[in-house]
Amino acid sequence: MKFENYTIKDIAKALNLSTSTISRALRDSYEISPETKKVVLEYAEKINYRANPIARSLKERRSHSIGIIVSEIANNFFSQVINGVESIAYDKNFQIIISQTHESSERERLNVEYLTSRGIDGLLIALSSETEDISYLHQLKERGFPIVFFDRIPKQFNTYKVVVNNQQGAYDATQHLIKLGNKKIAHLTSSKSLSITRDRLEGYKKALLANHIDFAPNLVKYSQYGGLHLDEIEKAIEELIQIGFDAIFISGDKLTTGYLHVTKKRNFGAASNIAIAGFTNSNVVELFSSKVTAIRQPAFEMGKIATELLIKLIEAKYPITEFETRVLPTELITND
C-alpha cells in the first residue's frame, strides 16, 4: 500500500500559482504578498498539507535529525540520557534516531554507517564495550561530520565530550566502603577498553592508597560485555569468592543488578555482610533487599549538554577546532 501526501504541486495547481510561489508563501517569504500568503496558507491548512521532509532534506542537505548510539536503551542511565537529548532536540526541532550496539563494535560501525548515509546531521555516541578501533569515526570527523561523545569516550579525539567525574565518583564510593570498616574491597567492572573503566579503576586505586590499603590486582574483575551476559558476572564472582572480600565496588548498572542476582541465586552476599557500592541510575535500588550505595550520574543533564554541543557544531558557520570536555559531578546516595 502506498500512502500519498499532498504536494506543493497540488496546491499550485488548485490555486493557479507556481510551485515556487507556494514554496515561498509557506515559508513566509518576504517576497510574497500578504493576500497570496493568506490564500495559500488557508488552502494548505484545509487539505492538511505537510511538506515532504525527504525532499527538503535532499535539497538542503540537512535532515534536521541527529543520531544517538548507546549500548542498550533498556538501561536506566542511557534511557535517562536519551530523555535529556530529546528535551533539547524537541525544542530545536531536531528528530532523534536511536540506535543500539548491544555492546558490539561491529553493530556500532554498521549503525554509524547507516545513520550517516541516512542523512543525520550529527551524532551522539557512547562507545560500545567491545570497541577498540574508531578510525572510521576519525575519518568521518575529518570530513566535517559533527560528532559528540558522552559517557564512554575515546582517548584521543578532537571534539566535544561530556562525561561525569568518574574518578571522583569511584573514589567516593570506595572511600565510603572503607569508612564502613572494610579492607578487602573487590572491584567488578566493565571492559578494559572503556574510558569509564579506566577512570573508575583509577579512583578506586586512589581511595585505597589514601587509606593505606594495598591494591590487589586479583580483586579487580573485568566483564567484557558490561554485565550483558550473566555468566560473565557469575564467573567473576566465583573467582572473587575464592579469594575472599568484604565489600565490593561495582562499575555499572547491569553489573550491579547482575551481581545481586548471582549472589542471591548462590545464596551468598545477601546472607553474608558484603557492603556494595555501585554506579547505577536505577530508581529502584532503594527497594532492593540488599543495601546498595549508589553512585548516580546526572544522565538527563548529560543528554542535554551533549545535544546542545552537537547542535552548536551542526550549526557552526565555520569549522570549530577548539573543543572542551564537560565534566559533571556524580552523586553518592547512601541508603542508611
Place this chain on the structure above:
Amino acid sequence: MKFENYTIKDIAKALNLSTSTISRALRDSYEISPETKKVVLEYAEKINYRANPIARSLKERRSHSIGIIVSEIANNFFSQVINGVESIAYDKNFQIIISQTHESSERERLNVEYLTSRGIDGLLIALSSETEDISYLHQLKERGFPIVFFDRIPKQFNTYKVVVNNQQGAYDATQHLIKLGNKKIAHLTSSKSLSITRDRLEGYKKALLANHIDFAPNLVKYSQYGGLHLDEIEKAIEELIQIGFDAIFISGDKLTTGYLHVTKKRNFGAASNIAIAGFTNSNVVELFSSKVTAIRQPAFEMGKIATELLIKLIEAKYPITEFETRVLPTELITND
C-alpha cells in the same frame, strides 16, 4: 559544517561511465556486463560509497523506516518491545524511529504527524494514557497508511493489533492473591481510557466473582498517568489505607515500583503483611525486599509480531481488509 558523501556521479565521472550504468551495476542489474559490474563495485568499495537513502526514498516513495510510539522508553516493558521490533526491522532492513509521548495525547499527535510527514512507511503505536480521540489515526489509515497497535489498543480500529491476554493475566494474579488467603484485594490501575485498564479490571472482577468475593468499587484506584507522577500514586494509596486492604493487584510497571516507593517511605506495606501482585517486566523484582508476584508479558515477542504484521501491511500489493488481533499469554511469576 557540511559533510559531503560520494555520489553515483563521482563514480560515473571517475570511471567514464554514465550514472545510470553505475546505478544499475550497484544494484546488480542483469543488463550490465560482468566486467563493468566488477569495475564499478570495486571502485565503490574503494571509496566506501554509500547510496544516499534520502534520494532513494524520494524516488521510490519508500523510506524503509518505521515509527514506533510508546509512552516511555525508560520502562522495562516498552524497551523490551522495542528490542523485539529492532530484531525484525534489522533483518528486513528497516530503520526504526522511536518516539515518546510521556503519556500526553498532544505529544502523541505531534509525534505521529512528525513521523508520517518525515516519510515513515508505517507506524507501531501503544496509545498514551491520556488519549481519547484518535480520529486523526483513522484518517491516516483511511488514506492507506499502515498502522499496527500493540499493548494499548483502541476499541474500534480495523487493523492489526497485538496484545497479551490482559484479562487472563489479571485473573491469574487476583486468583493467586486469593489463594494466599486474602479477601480484601485492592486494585491500583492506570487511566480509565486504556484498553489494558479495562481488560485487567475485568479479569480482577471475574476472579473475585469466581471466589464469591464481592467487588468493592472503592478498592479500585485509577491513576491517570499510570504512575508517571508519584503523587498520584501516593494519593491513591492513602485512600486505600483509609479503607483497609490485605492484598493489592497492580496494573503496571511504574505503578508497582511507585507503590513500593510510597509504602516504603510511609513505612507501610513492607512492615505489614500486604501481598502484592503486579504487571511488570522488570528483571529486578526478585531483588526487591518486598515479595512481588509478577505478571510478565512477552514483550520482545510482541515487538517482533507487531513488526512482522506492520511490514506485511507495508509490503502488501493490495489493500488488506481482514485483520486479526494477536493475543499472547502472560506468565505469572511467583517468588516463593
Place this chain on the structure above:
DNA sequence: CTGAAAGCGCTAACAG
C-alpha cells in the same frame, strides 16, 4: 550492454 533524459518534491537563483 550502455547512455540520455525525465522525474520524485522541494528550494533558490535569475528573470521579469
Place this chain on the structure above:
DNA sequence: CTGTTAGCGCTTTCAG
C-alpha cells in the same frame, strides 16, 4: 511580487 528553470542523488523508461 511572481514565474521559469535548474538541480539535490537516485532510479527508470526509452533509445541506441
